[in-house]
Amino acid sequence: MTVDGILFDVDDTLVDTKGAFAAALAAVRAEYLPHVPRAHEPQILSHWRTDPGGYYSRYTRGEMDHVTQRRLRAALLHETYGGAPVTESSFVAWDALFWGTFEKSWTAHDDARAALDVVVAAGLRVGVVTNAASRLQEHKLRVAGLAELPVLVGVDTLGFGKPDHRVFLEGARLLGADPARTAYVGDEPTVDALAAHQAGLTGVWLDRVGHRRGPGYAGSPAPDGGLRDVQDPDALRAAGVLVVTTLSELPAALGYGGSQAAR
Template structure:
């Protein structure tokens, strides 16, 4: 928890949310998708092997997804690169374009079927709405894709204001946070941003003047968080929560 995290937050006009693993249990959906991949492409792995696949997929050691958010590759190319990296690590066949298309159909079918909101998402959104604050989402995935995900998980009232396709880049680029605030109609200093990755979410938001909130849910993190990064976040006033149910208290809000 950051120093001063229990003190009242600044007066706010709006709250922006990350989507994956903040509002939606994307980690759980990835586990379902990767188990389907295991059955179809990695049958030599036991059912328990899905946990290792999930850890590798989320870590994305090759940095393919972040390259996509920097505008250096396409959504399809980054996923194909990650699929082939996964197969190389766990003994699966290499995938050419046609092979990846079939692989991706298996993955995406399982992924979409397993989309579900975190159980703390709906209550906090309703509580924020009761305060009169404006609410929106800023994501490092495509706008239409994320809009469909929110609709499928019962969170359609949260508009996706900025996706990676809006400006051609994603977080942590400063301009995406500023554009999301502009579309939300709020000043950055009067806007909170809530996300599950300290570096590209809460800390990046704080660097451009928003109130950064890091939701550090229990369980394995996507990647290690360096002590220096946590220290910088503390100096920047980043709030740290383990559940969205803690959000209003950390922002000094009440219904």
């Protein structure tokens, strides 16, 4: 295949957001959930990332603001693990600890820089389409050392986010590329890769080892092609999605060299 441009997701695609969440939630456990053994921190992290209340999805649909979704997720986390109720007033200190630790922990994935260098050297246009606010993601990319990547579409651009097909099409338009000749790369199988494919782009699922959401991850409420397991690589391939396990595989998967092919 041939593409003229690549649109990237940010969190857990270019930036190790899982690692940053792990640090933030470890600080929260120690301060607010000290009765929960440290050994349970992976379960706390999984709870946050799977978002069983669906609050982040509601944020991306424009139904609530970013702080509200975070407060509601914090309240559900405390309820699940036997912590004190999170109120609007108590959330201020909670969020200062959580967000302060989270922001200090942003780093790029080890494979991000090299993959970007390869595709840019090949003449491809690159940009970001994200389900977070544009200014937040610009700041995050600067902290992670990837400031040259333009954030083309954030959840604030159209008032809603992925998996709505219009988000991907707007990203391709702003990139100046035909959607049919544009790839979208993200770590979420349905919200990112399958939705991009259904929008007419080349959808690429970055299935990093150890980075899948835990049990209970439901993916997207949008049509998923009848997938029974939204985190099954073979099912995603059968639905028309490319699957890579590292960004180092991406250039070869798209036909632009590299040392590995998509699995």
